[in-house]
Amino acid sequence: MTTHRARSGRVTIHDLAREAGVSVSTVSKALNDNGRMAAETRARIKRIAAEIGFRPNALARGLLSSRSFTIGLLTNDTYGRFTLPVMAGISEALVDHGVSVFLCAIEDDPALGKIHVDAMLDKQVDGIIATGKRIDRSLPVDLAGLPVPVVYAFTAGAPESVTFTADDAQGAALATVWLKKVGRRRLVHITGPEDFVSVRERASAFAKEAGEDAPVHYGVWSESWGHQAIADLWSAGERLPDGIFCGNDQIARGVIDALRERGVKVPDDVSVIGFDNWEILAEQTRPPLTTVDMNLKELGREAGLMVLALAEGRAAEPGLRKLPCKLVVRQSCGGTQID
Amino acid sequence: MTTHRARSGRVTIHDLAREAGVSVSTVSKALNDNGRMAAETRARIKRIAAEIGFRPNALARGLLSSRSFTIGLLTNDTYGRFTLPVMAGISEALVDHGVSVFLCAIEDDPALGKIHVDAMLDKQVDGIIATGKRIDRSLPVDLAGLPVPVVYAFTAGAPESVTFTADDAQGAALATVWLKKVGRRRLVHITGPEDFVSVRERASAFAKEAGEDAPVHYGVWSESWGHQAIADLWSAGERLPDGIFCGNDQIARGVIDALRERGVKVPDDVSVIGFDNWEILAEQTRPPLTTVDMNLKELGREAGLMVLALAEGRAAEPGLRKLPCKLVVRQSCGGTQID
DNA sequence: AAATCATGAGAAAACGTTTTCTCATATTGA
DNA sequence: TCAATATGAGAAAACGTTTTCTCATGATTT
The missing domain is CATH 1.10.260.40 (lambda repressor-like DNA-binding domains)
Known part of the structure; x- marks a missing residue:
């Protein structure tokens, strides 16, 4: 030897x-x-x-092929509720292709964003995925004119770019139809701030399914707003709802807690449905929350495969791609089957 | 031109x-x-x-210097509650030194772990940080004998390795002392499964501060366990506690909800303190939760700087380093000052 | 005036691969 | 038997840097 x-x-x-x-x-x-x-x-x-x-040695190989088998993931979602599933999907999709992912958390700081983008370019990433918390805001960093392809996921993209997001309208329709399917007729929508595009899209899909006169209450993305909204509704007292579609799981949680405090049984008296399928919250709610899942992991997968395709020179049609949401049935609406 | x-x-x-x-x-x-x-x-x-x-071109530079200015972050904390702050700290500490971070989520899958480790080595990472959900379990991947330094954060390390974790005993003492400081005398500890080393360390620190006869109730890491524990205590009815130290914020949340349902006022009648400072939960609890913060971001910083030092050939003493926790005072205990 | 020294800048090797040529030998065809 | 072709394997260039070595030129010392 x-x-x-x-x-x-x-x-x-x-x-x-x-x-x-x-x-x-x-x-x-x-x-x-x-x-x-x-x-x-x-x-x-x-x-x-x-x-x-x-x-x-991948460095030597990359030097020659001018491919590093590396992509950069730029995010400003510090808390990670949305980014994490997206990341998981990206990583899962790319690991099979030998591609690794640089994580760059920029915390809404343009200077930090620039540092990270420069570092990624120095390291010859084959592409960049930008991801955020909402589809109608863009990251505080300029990704136009970069020498590598950029794909946007759950954040506003540059014009003529490839952008992925969840289909809010379809998700909201899913929720509303489900409430009707379990027999609810007096529906309301308690949701987040109206300046979110997602909020408006969900609200109008809700109106389409529930009727134009079905009330929509805008607020903030918090449990306490859900609580508050129920307090308002019940103190007004006229034509109480029997089906409540909430803009996210936190609001739903507040709604359910407020209903319980009033002795209203969920799902016996009122059905409540959430949005996001934030599992750690949705599963711990009593009763566990039926909610809409945005398939963020799948969204990440698609974004990963797309950036890979672009890096390999395959062309892709620019534009906004809306991926379908799915319903996750737990116990807060009654009903059992998924369809 | x-x-x-x-x-x-x-x-x-x-x-x-x-x-x-x-x-x-x-x-x-x-x-x-x-x-x-x-x-x-x-x-x-x-x-x-x-x-x-x-x-x-960092690839060319790295080829020559045999430093890639890249480190790998291995994690099995899919949900990211612990990993995210650690990651943020690592990234923050390293970005100044021009070091980028590969994110490798292995989801408790040994095969995936091996793939990621191999990919990282191929890409000539200067070091690896392994991170997890608990200090008494190791990742399902063998990191011994790697040609690069490995640092462990919040997960069990190999013998003779450098490992960082939070000081559970100190954190628990902090919580217990605070309960006494706001005037509570009948303390109980409602916590997670006894097979967690953290749980045992916190429990014994609690016993040391609260008295050996202060009750400790072991259960699971869920809201419903907190709820259940209160139900049990109140139905037993003997010598009800006025200060409750919970093993995590979720349990605390369940405890507070259960107390409210019984008409017990928090913090007027009973003080409740949590652990983790999981902000999105702690802040939304009514009342907002006073809790112990494990300083995970700082832990990440230290781990990042450590792996950098090792990568540069500086020696470090192996062993377990326990970083102090800090108290985050909100409203669930009464009291206002931090010390 | 000759020998020494400091200065500024280029040539070339090295890092670890991949790829394109080139070339010797073996095999086939007439 | 002689040429044409297949086959197996090596030499060298290339990727984009950094670093060491060399070499003019001009300045300083004897």
Whole structure:
């Protein structure tokens, strides 16, 4: 057994070539199934490579191919509620292709954003995915004119860019139809701030399904707003709702707590449905929350595959792609089957 | 204005050398403040570099220096509640040093773990940080004998490794002392499963401060357990507590809800304190939760700086480093000052 | 005036791969 | 038997940097 380690401590193709008694070019061709070569030689080289644990240096490879098999993920969603599933999807989609992901949290800070973008470019990322908390705000960093493709997920993209988001209207319709399906007729929508595009899209889909006169109450994205909204409705007292579609799970949680405090049974008296399927919240609510899932992981997958495609030079039609939401049935609406 | 772009589309040092009318070696030395050179030449090269937007290719640089200015972050905390702040701290600490972070979510899957570790090594990371959900479990991947330094944060490390975690005992003491300070005398501890090392450390610190006879109730990490525990205590009815130290914020949330349902006022009748400072939950609890913060972001910073130090060849004493927790005072205990 | 020294800048090697040539030998066809 | 072709494998260039070495030129010392 001869020694085969270079000074760097990592096994290089030269060590392998020496060990196998061939040239580095032969080794390279053997391992990449390129070139002409005796099958026996190829097999022997591969065997020895496995034995001594040779793994090609991706830096060297990337230098030559001008592909780094690396993409950058830019996010300002510090808390990560939306970003995390998206990230998981991206990572899952790309790991099979040998692509790694740089995580760059920019916390709404333009200076930090620039630093991260520069660092990514220096490191020759093959592409960038920008992701955020809402589809109608863009990240505080200029991604136009970069030498690599950029895909936007859950954040506003540049004109002529590829952008992915959830189909808010379809999700809201899903929720509203479900409330009707479990027999509810007096529906209300308690949701977030009206300046969110998502809020408006969901509200108008709700109106379409529930009737134009079905009340919509705008507020903020908090439990206490849900609580407050119920207090307001019940103190007004006229034509109390029997089905409540909430703009997110936190609001739904507040709504359910407020109903319980008033002795209103969920789902016996009133059905409540949320939005986001923030599992740790939705599952712990009593009763567990039926809610709309935006399929963020799938959205991440698609974004990952898209940036990969663009990096490989395949063209893609620019524009906003809305991915369908799905219903997650738990117990806060009654009903059991998913369709 | 001559053209200075190479075919790759990115400006290289050769383009810059041509533009400046000097050799590439001179350019390199100029930009890195190395070598001997007329000050005027250096300045001129720097100016032109900025003009044409030259940024050195980190791959090429890394190939030569055998440093990639990249580290890998391995995590199995899919939900990200613990990992996210740690990540933020790591990123924040390293971005100043030009180091980028590969995010590798392995979801408790050994095969996926191996894939990610191999990918990181291929990409010549300068070091790896492993992070998880609890200090007494290790990631399902073998990080021993890797050619790069490994630092563990919030997960069990290999023997002789550098590991960071929060000081559970100190945090629990902080909470218990605070309950006494706001005048509570009949303390109980409602916490998670006893097989967690953290749970046992917190419980024994609680016992030390609250008295060995102060009751400790073990359960699970959920709101409903907090709810249940209060139901049990109040139905037993003997010597009801006036101060409750909860093992995490979710339990505290369940406890507070259960107390409210029984007409017990928080914090007037009973003080409740949580653990984790999971802000989105702690802030939305009514009343907002006083809780113990594990300083995970700071933990991430330290881990980041440590892996950097090790990567640069500086030695560090192996062992478990416990970082202090801090108290975050909101309204669920009464009292106002932090100390 | 000759020898020494400081200065500024370029040439070339190196990092670890992949790829394109080139070339010797073996095989085939007439 | 001689040429044409296949086959196997190596040499060298390339990717974009950094670093070490070399070499003019001009300034300083004897």
